[in-house]
Amino acid sequence: MSLSPIVIKVGGALLEDEQAALSLLTSVGEVMKTRPVIIVHGGGPLVETLMAALNLPSQKIDGLRVTPDEHMPYICGTLAGSANKSLCAFAIRSGLTPVGLSLLDGGMVSCEPLDEKYGAVGVPAANDPTLLKSLTSQSLLPVVSSIGSSDSGRLLNINADQAATVIAQLVDGELLLLSNVKGVLDGNKQLIAELNQQQIDSLVDDGVITDGMKVKTDAALLAAASLGRPVTIASWDANINTILNKDTGTRVAP
Numbered sequence: 001m002s003l004s005p006i007v008i009k010v011g012g013a014l015l016e017d018e019q020a021a022l023s024l025l026t027s028v029g030e031v032m033k034t035r036p037v038i039i040v041h042g043g044g045p046l047v048e049t050l051m052a053a054l055n056l057p058s059q060k061i062d063g064l065r066v067t068p069d070e071h072m073p074y075i076c077g078t079l080a081g082s083a084n085k086s087l088c089a090f091a092i093r094s095g096l097t098p099v100g101l102s103l104l105d106g107g108m109v110s111c112e113p114l115d116e117k118y119g120a121v122g123v124p125a126a127n128d129p130t131l132l133k134s135l136t137s138q139s140l141l142p143v144v145s146s147i148g149s150s151d152s153g154r155l156l157n158i159n160a161d162q163a164a165t166v167i168a169q170l171v172d173g174e175l176l177l178l179s180n181v182k183g184v185l186d187g188n189k190q191l192i193a194e195l196n197q198q199q200i201d202s203l204v205d206d207g208v209i210t211d212g213m214k215v216k217t218d219a220a221l222l223a224a225a226s227l228g229r230p231v232t233i234a235s236w237d238a239n240i241n242t243i244l245n246k247d248t249g250t251r252v253a254p
C-alpha cells in the first residue's frame, strides 16, 4: 500500500446511530483494500449524558469542555472506555479487526495543558508514528480516542477534531472530519464546497460558523496548512469514496 493513510474523525453522535456507524465502517473496509485507515473518535454526547446522570454540571468555552481533574475518571471512562469499545465492536460487526487506543499509547502524541481556566484540557502535538504504522501495515484498524497525557502524567481531555489533526500530521495522512452535517453550511443552510482562511474568518465574524463547527474549521485550517493538502468536513452518512472523489462535503484549503 503506497497511498497515504486516510485519517477519519467521527463525532460521538455516530455511536448513537447504529445504521450510520455500520454503513460507514463497511465503506472503511472497502477503502482499506487500497489504503491504510485510522479512525479518531469523539464522544461528546456520551459525556453529556453521563455528567447529567451524575448531576455534575459540564460547560464548554469556545467549543472546548471545561474539565476539572476530578471529572477525568468519568471523561476517560466514557471516551477511552465505552465510546472506544462501542466503535471497535461496530468495526468487528463490519468484518474489520480494530485496535482500540488513546493518544497517549505508544508515545504517539504528547499533550500539554491548554490554560488552567479549562482544567485538564490539553493541546496535542505529534510525537511517534511507529505504533500506528506497525498496526496499519498489518491491515489492523486503529481506533483512537482523544484522551492524552502530559509528560508529567496528567490525564488530559483533548477535543477530538484537534486529536485527529495531530494524528493526520503524525502519519502525513488525508484528513476527513465527519459529523452529523453535510459540511460547512452558509447562512441559508446550503453546503459550501470549498473554503479558505479568509472566507472562514468572515463566516465566523458573521456568526454563521459557531460552536463545534468553529473548533472543526480551526482544526481543519491548521491541519491543511501543516499537511499541505485540503482537509474535508463532511457527513458520516456519505460513502467514503464519494467524499474522496469530492462529490460532497466542504474542502478547507491549505
Ligand SMILES: Nc1ncnc2c1ncn2[C@@H]1O[C@H](COP(=O)(O)OP(=O)(O)O)[C@@H](O)[C@H]1O
Residues within 6 Å of the ligand: 010, 011, 012, 013, 042, 044, 161, 178, 179, 180, 181, 183, 184, 185, 186, 208, 209, 210, 211, 212, 213, 214, 216
Ligand atoms: N456554519 C455551520 N455549518 C454546519 N454546522 C454548524 C455551523 N455552525 C455551527 N454548526 C454546528 O456544528 C455542529 C458540528 O459540530 P460538533 O457538534 O462539534 O460535531 P462533532 O461532535 O461531530 O465534532 C453541527 O451539528 C451544527 O450544529
Ligand SMILES: CC(=O)N[C@@H](CCC(=O)OP(=O)(O)O)C(=O)O
Residues within 6 Å of the ligand: 010, 011, 012, 013, 041, 042, 043, 044, 045, 047, 063, 064, 065, 075, 079, 121, 122, 146, 157, 158, 159, 160, 161, 212
Ligand atoms: C476538550 C473537549 O472539548 N473534549 C471533548 C472530547 C470529545 C469530543 O471532542 O467529542 P465530539 O467529537 O463528539 O464533539 C469533550 O469532552 O466533549
